[in-house]
Amino acid sequence: MTRRKLPGSRSPSVGHGQDQDAAIAVDDAGPHHPPRLTLRSRLAVAVGHAVAAASRATGRGRGQVVGGRAMLRLSPGILAELARDKRIVLVSATNGKSTTTRFVAEAMRVEGAVAHNRTGANMAPGVAAALAAARRAPAATLEVDEAHLPGLLASTRARVVVLMNLSRDQLDRGAEVKRLAVRWRIMLEQADWPLTVIGNADDPLVAWACSAARTVQWVGAGQWWREDSALCPACSHTLDRDGKDWRCPGCGLRRPPPQWRTEGTVIVPPGGEPLPTHLRLPGRINVGNAAMAAAAVGVWGIPPATAIAAFEQVEDVDGRYVEAVADGRRVRLLLGKNPASWTELIDIVATSGHRLVIAINSRGADGRDPSWLWDVPFERLTGREVWATGERRFDLAVRLSTAGLAVLGVTDDPLAAVARTAGDEAVDVVANYTAFQALRARVAP
Amino acid sequence: MSGTLGIVHVFPTLMGTYGDGGNVTVLQDRARRRGIEVDAVTVGPDEAIPALGDLYIVGGGEDHGQIAAARRIRAQGSLAQAADAGATVFAVCAGLQVIGVDFEVEGGAIEPGAGIVDLITRRREPRAVGEVLADPMPRLGLPRLSGYENHGGGTRLGPGTEPLARVVAGIGNGSGGERGDGTEGAIAGHILGTYLHGPVLARNPALADLLLSWAIGRELAPLDAPYVAELRAEREAYVASGKLSASAADPR
Structure with missing residues (x-):
C-alpha cells in the first residue's frame, strides 16, 4: 500500500493546544491551522462552549448535546465550516459504531490530533460539539446515528464513511431496517465529492446500499444476526446463503468479494500477510470492527499493522467491557x-x-x-x-x-x-x- | 386436534420484526406446562405452509417482507384452507393486514391480502406508536389487553368481522381519523388479529390460553404466569401517569 501524505497531515507530538471543552476527547490538539469560521459561527462556538460548561457545572450531563444544539441554532451552516479541510471518517451501523470509531481514532492519533465524539453523542449536535472542541485537529472520526447519516455526510463531506451493519433497533422511531438501507443507498448515489466507502460485504442490506458508491473497499466483517436480511434488498427475492456467502437467485445481487477478510482473530488485508490480532475487547464481533477500522485508516495511508497495534491498546469503549x-x-x-x-x-x-x-x-x-x-x-x-x-x-x-x-x-x-x-x-x-x-x-x- | 397440537409459525423471517416470535414461545410454553404435546413448525420463506396445522401464527413486519409474505400466502392457499377447516389463526400487526382483503403499501399501491378475514387496511397519518390498553369484547371473558402498537396502517373491519376489543388508551385499528374508531383487532370465528406487540401473548396470557383452547377444542386448566401481573400493573401505571407520547429524539 502506498503511503499518501495528505494536506493537513503533520507529524504528531509537536506541542499541545488546549481546547475549552475538556469533556470531549481532544486527543492531542496539534498545530494544525483550523479553518477560519464566519463571525456568526465563531459566536456560535463560544456560546455553545458556554452552554456546555454550564450544563456540566450544574451536573445535568456531559454538555455536548446542549452545546452542539446551541451552535447549530446560531449558525445552521456551522458543520460544513468546522469540517472543511479536515480528514473525516464517519462510522455508522446498528451495532459497533462506538467501538469502530474508537479504533479509527486510536489509529489516526498516530498521525496527530483527532476530533472524536467518544461519548456517543452521534447526531448533529454531538458531531458539531466534537468538531468545535478540537478545531485544531487535522482529523476527525465520528460515529453517526444511522438515520442521521445522510444529512451529516452531506454537511461534512467526509472523505471516508464506514458502513457496517443494519438490523432491528428502536423500531418505535419508525426507522425500519430496509428504509435505512434505501436512504443510505440514495445518499451514496448523490455524493458528488471523492468519497471512499468501507462496506461490510457480509451484510446484504449494507452491501446493496454501498454498491451505489463509486469507490468501495469491501470488508468481510461478519454478520451475526440475519433475521432482517432474509430477502434481497434489491428485488425482494429470498437470498441464498452458504456460510458467509450470499447471493440472490432473482436478480443476481451477490456478496462482493471482500478485499479485507477476517479468519478467527486474524485480519487479512488486501494483498498482504495475514495479521494476528490480540484485542483486549472480547468477542469475534470486535475482530470484524477492527477490520473495518483498519480499512478506513488505510485510506489515509496508515499501514494495517500500525492500525492493529493501536486497536490492541483499547481496553474499553466509553465504559463498555470495562x-x-x-x-x-x-x-x-x-x-x-x-x-x-x-x-x-x-x-x-x-x-x-x-x-x-x-x-x-x-x-x-x-x-x-x-x-x-x-x-x-x-x-x-x-x-x-x-x-x-x-x-x-x-x-x-x-x-x-x-x-x-x-x-x-x-x-x-x-x-x-x-x-x-x-x-x-x-x-x-x-x-x-x-x-x-x-x-x-x-x-x- | 389429534393428540399433538400443531403450531405453524408462518414466515417469521419475512414477518417477525417486533419480537412477535415471542408469541410462539409463550404458546408452546403454556401448552407444554399443561402436558400438551406440541409440534411446532417454522415455515421458511421458500417453504410451503402446511394445511393441517391447528394454530397458525402470523407476525408483524416491514413493508417488503409483508408484501412477500402476502403473495406467498395467497399463492399457496393452504392457510385459507386451514382457516376454512376451522384451524385457529392468530395474526399480529402486519399479519393482521395480510390476512385481510387488501392493504395499502408505502407509495399508495393496494396489495391483495389472503382474504381470510373481512377487513381492509389503508395507510394512516400519523403512525400509531405507543402503549395500548383495550377491553376485549365481553363475550370473550378476557381481562384488559395490554400491549404496544407501532403501525402506519388504519384497518377497517367489514360487516362479518367483530373487533377484538375497545381501546382504552392508544389508537388500535386506527381507521376513520387520527384517533381511530375505538376498535382494536378483529375476530371472525377462530381467526383473531391484533395490532398489539409486547409480545401480546407474553403480556396477556389469558389471550394465549383462549387461542390454545380454540386450537385443542376444550377448556384449559388455569396456569400461573410468573411476573406477568407485576408487568401488567406497571404498564397500567405507566399509561395512567400520562407518559404515553414517545418523543422521537430524546437527548442522549
Whole structure:
C-alpha cells in the first residue's frame, strides 16, 4: 500500500493546544491551522462552549448535546465550516459504531490530533460539539446515528464513511431496517465529492446500499444476526446463503468479494500477510470492527499493522467491557441493546460463568418497546441464575423465566442486585443504552 | 386436534420484526406446562405452509417482507384452507393486514391480502406508536389487553368481522381519523388479529390460553404466569401517569 501524505497531515507530538471543552476527547490538539469560521459561527462556538460548561457545572450531563444544539441554532451552516479541510471518517451501523470509531481514532492519533465524539453523542449536535472542541485537529472520526447519516455526510463531506451493519433497533422511531438501507443507498448515489466507502460485504442490506458508491473497499466483517436480511434488498427475492456467502437467485445481487477478510482473530488485508490480532475487547464481533477500522485508516495511508497495534491498546469503549468496582464488588459492564448485539453477548456471558445481572430501560434512546427481548436467544442460558433489573424489569423477568433462567430477584437498581449476589467473583452486568449510561456514571473503573 | 397440537409459525423471517416470535414461545410454553404435546413448525420463506396445522401464527413486519409474505400466502392457499377447516389463526400487526382483503403499501399501491378475514387496511397519518390498553369484547371473558402498537396502517373491519376489543388508551385499528374508531383487532370465528406487540401473548396470557383452547377444542386448566401481573400493573401505571407520547429524539 502506498503511503499518501495528505494536506493537513503533520507529524504528531509537536506541542499541545488546549481546547475549552475538556469533556470531549481532544486527543492531542496539534498545530494544525483550523479553518477560519464566519463571525456568526465563531459566536456560535463560544456560546455553545458556554452552554456546555454550564450544563456540566450544574451536573445535568456531559454538555455536548446542549452545546452542539446551541451552535447549530446560531449558525445552521456551522458543520460544513468546522469540517472543511479536515480528514473525516464517519462510522455508522446498528451495532459497533462506538467501538469502530474508537479504533479509527486510536489509529489516526498516530498521525496527530483527532476530533472524536467518544461519548456517543452521534447526531448533529454531538458531531458539531466534537468538531468545535478540537478545531485544531487535522482529523476527525465520528460515529453517526444511522438515520442521521445522510444529512451529516452531506454537511461534512467526509472523505471516508464506514458502513457496517443494519438490523432491528428502536423500531418505535419508525426507522425500519430496509428504509435505512434505501436512504443510505440514495445518499451514496448523490455524493458528488471523492468519497471512499468501507462496506461490510457480509451484510446484504449494507452491501446493496454501498454498491451505489463509486469507490468501495469491501470488508468481510461478519454478520451475526440475519433475521432482517432474509430477502434481497434489491428485488425482494429470498437470498441464498452458504456460510458467509450470499447471493440472490432473482436478480443476481451477490456478496462482493471482500478485499479485507477476517479468519478467527486474524485480519487479512488486501494483498498482504495475514495479521494476528490480540484485542483486549472480547468477542469475534470486535475482530470484524477492527477490520473495518483498519480499512478506513488505510485510506489515509496508515499501514494495517500500525492500525492493529493501536486497536490492541483499547481496553474499553466509553465504559463498555470495562471491569469496574461497585460497592466493593467487581463488575464487568456490557452493552446489550438489541437482538444483534445480544446474540454476540450471549456467547461472552455463557462462557464467563460470572454471576449475571441484566438491566433494561425503554427510554427514547433505548426504543420504547422492549418486545425485542423475545428475539434474544436467552434459551441458551437456561438454568443460569439472573437478576432482572431496570425500568422494564418485569418485561425482562417474564422473558427470562419463560426461557428457563432462574430469576433470583427483580429490582429497579442493577447495583442493588450486584450487592445481593453471592460470592466474591466478578458480576457481568449487561445493560441497554440508558441503563448502561446510568451505570457507567456510577461505577468507578 | 389429534393428540399433538400443531403450531405453524408462518414466515417469521419475512414477518417477525417486533419480537412477535415471542408469541410462539409463550404458546408452546403454556401448552407444554399443561402436558400438551406440541409440534411446532417454522415455515421458511421458500417453504410451503402446511394445511393441517391447528394454530397458525402470523407476525408483524416491514413493508417488503409483508408484501412477500402476502403473495406467498395467497399463492399457496393452504392457510385459507386451514382457516376454512376451522384451524385457529392468530395474526399480529402486519399479519393482521395480510390476512385481510387488501392493504395499502408505502407509495399508495393496494396489495391483495389472503382474504381470510373481512377487513381492509389503508395507510394512516400519523403512525400509531405507543402503549395500548383495550377491553376485549365481553363475550370473550378476557381481562384488559395490554400491549404496544407501532403501525402506519388504519384497518377497517367489514360487516362479518367483530373487533377484538375497545381501546382504552392508544389508537388500535386506527381507521376513520387520527384517533381511530375505538376498535382494536378483529375476530371472525377462530381467526383473531391484533395490532398489539409486547409480545401480546407474553403480556396477556389469558389471550394465549383462549387461542390454545380454540386450537385443542376444550377448556384449559388455569396456569400461573410468573411476573406477568407485576408487568401488567406497571404498564397500567405507566399509561395512567400520562407518559404515553414517545418523543422521537430524546437527548442522549
